[in-house]
Structures are given as structure tokens and as C-alpha cells.
Amino acid sequence: MNWQKQLSDLGFRVSAPRKRVMAVLESAQQPLTPLELHQTLLRDHKAIGLASVYRTLGLLSALGIVEVVYRSKGEMGYMAAAQGHHHHILCQECQRAVEFSGLEDLSELIDHVENQTHYQVRDHLLQLYGLCPECQSKHADEKE
Amino acid sequence: MNWQKQLSDLGFRVSAPRKRVMAVLESAQQPLTPLELHQTLLRDHKAIGLASVYRTLGLLSALGIVEVVYRSKGEMGYMAAAQGHHHHILCQECQRAVEFSGLEDLSELIDHVENQTHYQVRDHLLQLYGLCPECQSKHADEKE
DNA sequence: AATCTTATTGATAATTAATTTCAATAAACA
DNA sequence: TGTTTATTGAAATTAATTATCAATAAGATT
Numbered sequence: 001m002n003w004q005k006q007l008s009d010l011g012f013r014v015s016a017p018r019k020r021v022m023a024v025l026e027s028a029q030q031p032l033t034p035l036e037l038h039q040t041l042l043r044d045h046k047a048i049g050l051a052s053v054y055r056t057l058g059l060l061s062a063l064g065i066v067e068v069v070y071r072s073k074g075e076m077g078y079m080a081a082a083q084g085h086h087h088h089i090l091c092q093e094c095q096r097a098v099e100f101s102g103l104e105d106l107s108e109l110i111d112h113v114e115n116q117t118h119y120q121v122r123d124h125l126l127q128l129y130g131l132c133p134e135c136q137s138k139h140a141d142e143k144e
Numbered sequence: 145m146n147w148q149k150q151l152s153d154l155g156f157r158v159s160a161p162r163k164r165v166m167a168v169l170e171s172a173q174q175p176l177t178p179l180e181l182h183q184t185l186l187r188d189h190k191a192i193g194l195a196s197v198y199r200t201l202g203l204l205s206a207l208g209i210v211e212v213v214y215r216s217k218g219e220m221g222y223m224a225a226a227q228g229h230h231h232h233i234l235c236q237e238c239q240r241a242v243e244f245s246g247l248e249d250l251s252e253l254i255d256h257v258e259n260q261t262h263y264q265v266r267d268h269l270l271q272l273y274g275l276c277p278e279c280q281s282k283h284a285d286e287k288e
Numbered sequence: 289a290a291t292c293t294t295a296t297t298g299a300t301a302a303t304t305a306a307t308t309t310c311a312a313t314a315a316a317c318a
Numbered sequence: 319t320g321t322t323t324a325t326t327g328a329a330a331t332t333a334a335t336t337a338t339c340a341a342t343a344a345g346a347t348t
Binding site for chain 3: 152157158159160178179194195198199
Binding site for chain 1: 212214218220233235236242244246249250252253254256257260261262263264265266267268269270271272273274275276277280
């Protein structure tokens with residue numbers, strides 16, 4: 001189910017500003033802050049009010065259509081959410097983010113922690129940080 | 145090595161405001177935001193300027209003496225950092241946070257993701273969320 | 289296609305959070 | 319005990335987010 005149907009089925013309108021926000025997020029390679037998203041739209045002459053950017057991100061992330069990704073120093077960015085359970089790995093140089101699936105790999109860890117702490121685990125936050133293939137090549141080049 | 149020695153070895157001063165911030169963090173059971181920390185100190189008549197709270201948290205977290213923990217809705221809180229590599233599990237009801245170690249359990253996942261994405265993994269963010277033992281009991285009581 | 293209803297928008301104001309500035313203070317050391 | 323200077327507190331500044339409200343337009347109805 002696409003996000004437009006999801007919205008209208010719930011009685012929300014598929015407005016031009018919402019389409020514009022999703023268009024940017026769907027083509028972005030990296031998580032964007034509300035301010036960056038707003039700047040991007042202004043630069044592309046797709047006018048939108050800043051408040052609407054915040055409102056749209058709030059709504060769409062509440063519905064799971066977009067999701068929050070933590071960038072290096074604690075800034076929160078937004079990405080269009082893909083299907084199913086997944087996490088992100090971010091490049092520390094170019095900020096490019098890609099998804100990986102990893103629920104299976106965590107179940108062992110979670111069992112372990114439940115036994116260790118006696119907490120009941122219900123949710124988790126997992127992101128990896130590193131270097132994307134392109135930035136690895138650049139580093140290798142510089143050393144030559 | 146304690147944080148005071150660590151600071152002075154690096155040429156930083158062990159000032160009263162810094163001691164006060166650390167005292168609060170070391171006795172706290174949950175991550176505190178800068179504003180909460182400031183409120184706590186004011187309430188306890190341990191006067192401190194708000195700017196100094198921010199400055200102290202900035203310095204101490206840069207040195208690894210305190211660390212950032214993400215609370216439920218994306219707020220960042222600070223905790224006194226324990227020795228060695230570890231992560232946190234937070235109670236979604238009472239916010240109490242405890243540590244768990246889990247580097248070994250992740251190495252498999254990391255290998256997996258490196259192969260899958262061709263990123264080179266250098267760092268990670270992992271937190272679990274759930275119910276602490278006390279809050280589990282409360283829930284059980286309510287159902288009787 | 290024209291009309292109606294009302295969710296949504298944009299602009300602005302208000303609020304909240306974080307940072308900067310700078311004279312006064314107090315750690316650390318001689 | 320005095321000197322040096324990193325650090326502090328208070329206030330000003332900047333940045334980020336949320337609330338307000340009349341105007342607009344999405345979607346349903348005719």
C-alpha cells in the first residue's frame with residue numbers, strides 16, 4: 001500500500017505540501033532535518049511553509065510512513081520508511097544511509113539481556129555508523 | 145581512573161559546578177536532560193547557571209565521562225558513563241535505565257551487515273526499551 | 289462542472305532550547 | 319598568600335519548534 005492510499009484511507013488529505021515533502025524524502029539518499037527539507041523545497045521553487053514541514057513530518061512519522069534516523073552528533077533526520085522491520089547504517093563522511101535487516105540477529109542478544117537485567121524488552125533502537133563503499137575508495141586513493 | 149583525575153590531567157579544573165553536575169548524574173537512575181539537571185540542582189539549592197550545565201555536559205561527554213542516552217520520543221538525556229563498552233535498556237514507564245554489555249553479540253550482526261551493504265562499520269548505537277522488573281510487577285497487580 | 293464542507297495551509301507570533309558574550313570569580317600553582 | 323587564567327553566572331542572542339487563525343484547497347456531493 002502506498003502512502004497516499006494509507007493517508008486517504010485514514011481520512012487525511014493528500015495535499016500538495018505533503019506530496020512535496022514525500023517527493024524529497026523518497027529521492028533523498030540521506031536523512032534530512034526539518035530545516036534541510038524546507039530549504040531543499042524552497043531552492044527547488046516548491047514553496048511550503050516551515051510549519052507545514054514540521055506538521056507533515058509529525059503526522060507521517062506517527063503513521064510510520066517516515067521514520068527518524070539519528071545522525072552523528074545527535075541530530076534527528078527523517079527518511080521515507082521502507083517496508084518491514086529494518087535498521088540503518090550511515091556513512092560518517094557523506095551521510096548516505098542504507099537499510100539493513102537484522103531482527104533475527106538481535107533476538108539472541110535480546111534474550112541474553114532479558115535474562116541479565118530482568119527487563120522485558122519491547123522495542124529497540126539500532127543504527128550502525130561507518131564508511132560507505134564510495135568513501136572507502138576515496139580514502140584509499142588519498143593514501144596512494 | 146576517576147573523572148576528577150581525568151579532568152585535571154588534561155588541564156581542566158575540577159570546579160564546584162562540575163562536581164555538582166557529576167554528583168547528580170552519578171546518583172540518578174535515569175538519563176537527565178540539561179534542563180532537568182538544572183532544575184534538580186536549583187531545587188537542591190546547589191545553584192548553577194544554565195549555561196554551565198550545557199558547557200559541563202558538552203565537555204564531559206566529549207571526554208567520555210558522561211554519555212548521551214536517547215529517551216523514548218527522541219529526547220537526549222545524559223548519564224554518567226560506566227567503564228568499558230556497554231549499552232542501555234530503558235524502562236518505558238519509569239525511565240529507569242540500566243546497562244548491559246553486548247559487544248560480542250553484535251559482532252556477528254556487524255559482519256553480516258558489512259557483507260550485505262559493503263559499508264565499513266566503525267561505530268554503533270544500540271538501546272533497548274521495555275519494562276523494568278518493578279513496572280512489570282505493577283502491571284501484573286493491576287490485572288488481578 | 290459547480291458547490292459545499294472542513295482539513296490543511298502559510299504567515300506570524302509565541303514559546304522553548306541552546307549558545308554566545310563578557311566582567312567577575314575561584315581553581316591551581318608558585 | 320598572591321598570581322594567573324580557566325571557568326562561571328547573568329543576560330543577550332540565536333536557533334528550533336509549536337500555536338494561532340484567517341485564507342485556501344482537497345475531496346465529497348450534487
